[in-house]
Amino acid sequence: MPLSLAGPVHSELVIKKSRFIGCVQPMADRAGAQKVVADLWAQHPGARHVCWSLLAGGQSAAVDDGEPSGTAGRPMLDVLRHQDLEGVLATVVRYFGGVKLGAGGLVRAYTDTVAQALLQAEKVPIVRLATLRCRVPYALEGLLRRELEAAAATLMAVAHGEAVELCFSLREEDAAALRARLAESGQGRIEWLNAPEEIGSARGEHLG
Incomplete structure (x- = not known):
């Protein structure tokens, strides 16, 4: 049975001086996700990237927001898929610390930030x-x-x-x-x- 989340949960990782601030939360559609992302930019004007993934049927999306293609949005989406989630938005705000992580390092950073938030999240069944x-x-x-x-x-x-x-x-x-x-x-x-x-x-x- 597909699952969603009871409410937003946050996480934070610091990797080679870069700060990754993650959040997973219930979200029904892309318009709602884009509003959350806009709000995050307003809250974090000094951030380098706000990457996000939405798993919501035909509304799904994976956005790298300037990170190398395939290193942020898609790995985040894969974490949601592997946990049988639906109607969930994952966002990660990155403050660049001056040290490049490389493609593999970026994939691990974005994956781990979302996975850590999900570890604390309360999952609830989706009732049709x-x-x-x-x-x-x-x-x-x-x-x-x-x-x-x-x-x-x-x-x-x-x-x-x-x-x-x-x-x-x-x-x-x-x-x-x-x-x-x-x-x-x-x-x-x-x-x-x-x-x-x-x-x-x-x-x-x-x-x-």
Whole structure:
């Protein structure tokens, strides 16, 4: 099961007088990652590089920011991949200490900075959610609400008209069983409607 992080974690290494300040944190998309990087430049105007990697499906990125190609962003991304992470941003701010590290030294420095932060990070499962929408007679609203509560579903919207329309989300793997239970208990009087786009994931829910 893919994992994300509960929150940001920092690390710092000093290698041959260069200072590497790392951070790993949950991040959904590239726009959010770029904002974090811009904020880091504002906080560290004297830094030589702010390298970063984002592992987030089609939004993934690996940026060397002026370091020799392939010595920073890609190694950082590989660390995230090897730990089965998803929706995670790794950043490393480098203050140059005057001593060149060479390609191999740079790869080790950026890899170790991210790996050290991840050692302290709390990893949490990514829970995939499905969004469902249905229409029921008023007489079945109470029954439906009880079933949703029992299934740990989240009620997102309710509209009262000629009938009651409800939109709710729950874990993908529980959706089929809930629909089967409702089909039986509702005796065919529950009408399923086209749901909004599925919610991709929700981080931070512990499954233990």
